[in-house]
Amino acid sequence: MEAATGYLRIGELSRRTGVAPELLRAWERRYGLLQPARSEGGFRLYSDADERRVELMRQHLRRGLAAAEAARLAAEGGDGTAVEQRAGSSPELAAGAARLRSALDGFDEAQAQAALDDLFAAFTVETVLGGVILPYLVELGERWSTGEATVAQEHFASNLIRGRLLGLGRGWDAGDGPRALLACAPGELHDLGLIAFALTLHRRGWRITYLGPDTPVESLAETAERLAPALVVVSATSKRRLTPLREALALLAGKTKVVVAGAGAGDGVDGIEALASDPVTAALAV
Amino acid sequence: MEAATGYLRIGELSRRTGVAPELLRAWERRYGLLQPARSEGGFRLYSDADERRVELMRQHLRRGLAAAEAARLAAEGGDGTAVEQRAGSSPELAAGAARLRSALDGFDEAQAQAALDDLFAAFTVETVLGGVILPYLVELGERWSTGEATVAQEHFASNLIRGRLLGLGRGWDAGDGPRALLACAPGELHDLGLIAFALTLHRRGWRITYLGPDTPVESLAETAERLAPALVVVSATSKRRLTPLREALALLAGKTKVVVAGAGAGDGVDGIEALASDPVTAALAV
């Protein structure tokens, strides 16, 4: 990290951020995004905060915001991640998350269901997924890997949440939108992230065909052949679940658009695009 | 904090929702579905709330509602500004309630069932009962008493809902919890509140014996004698249905615990305890 006093000139900032100098000046002039100090001779001297603002600006642009709006948000220092924004701006969401967590940790089904009820009642599905459920699952995974959480806990929580999410997905293959075919890679059992992704897609108008965890490639290919979906998504938490599928997926990708998702997707496999790690943001990007 | 809402231009909103820009403008002009802010040059700037409204609109369209109707519901349900939402308003639950109400008012059974399907899929029984169904029944009663609703409407809605609730109650006699015996007072025909109460009790582990509307005291006493329930509940919407039963109930109360419920229960009758007016909270209190 750069020292707080380390001032950058425009060329260096441009190199670091990948934004052309002309554009940096345009953003300053048009939106007041940056207010760099000046050297004696008039050169712009950017601080670390300026660099952060540029990164934020780029994030917002990548998500499709207009430059003017992206600049407005970036100038306010708005954190780019929807999760933290929402959790930070809403004590109710944080309270609901805490309630859910303590109920699940204590194997208290009734409390957990009630907490989920309140959350879904007060917030949109996307907000609850991205702001509570997915973060909880990540945390649970970490606690499991460090031995803080038991297998039983993980199963209890997963099954309860899976039931709720599948309930939300009722009728998700109806309608007239494009169809998406989703499945976990062979051997992969963690399907909650994929379900969250499917839910978000459905709420954007997609029809969903969900094959579930541990799906053989043949089944996937066969189903894809029959349904001719607009998109096929394969999810895996580890890269080693995907590498054996390279050839089959490449073959499939010749006919339909195929993407990989989940922590194992990395930057994509053999030219097949990878989705963002956060299912909700990923769905918005499709 | 206003920062949470990033403003989208029409192209990005179109990409995210899959609705053509022309159509977004048409919905705005024809139904006032969206009221986007404007950039200095006149470009539309949509908020997160607008995006939610479009999603809702699409959901309603997918279920076969006419565009005008879908827009009315979407505007109603998605009305919440970020602030209002955080205050505890409930977009999903409210949207479902609006859909149910509109379907029941229009004698549209399929739509009503579909709305109930979605509600029960997304929320627990208690939440749907307490948050949608019972409030709707109260409102319907008021509209009926002011002449805004017809008898036919009230019957149609009651019967449809009764069918659903009794369906949920299938097998509520099984289990090994304490037993509750429930009946409406003689002359009393409104049993939906009592059914809601029974459902909630059952989900707390109770076994239910339900005698239904207009139950003679003798039948009640007889059944109580035979089953020896841990609790007997008598429901009535008007006090005058209960007063003739005072002696019989007092006799019964000597052997088992007896409570009265419903709007007619008031503060209790002759030392017999009354339940809270809201069946769901009442059941939780028992």
Add this chain to the structure above:
DNA sequence: AAGCATCTGTACAAATTCCGTACAATGAGG
């Protein structure tokens, strides 16, 4: 002083959006 970086101001072109109006398909009602 040479060579490169940066400054200000203006300009431009591609992409996007605006608005009003029109049109085609659909279905309900007379």
Add this chain to the structure above:
DNA sequence: CCTCATTGTACGGAATTTGTACAGATGCTT
């Protein structure tokens, strides 16, 4: 069968937004 309302879509000229480019002058480093 005809009429009419509804609803999704299309067109086309004008305006806006936004990334990029250029010119001439000045600053910084070797």
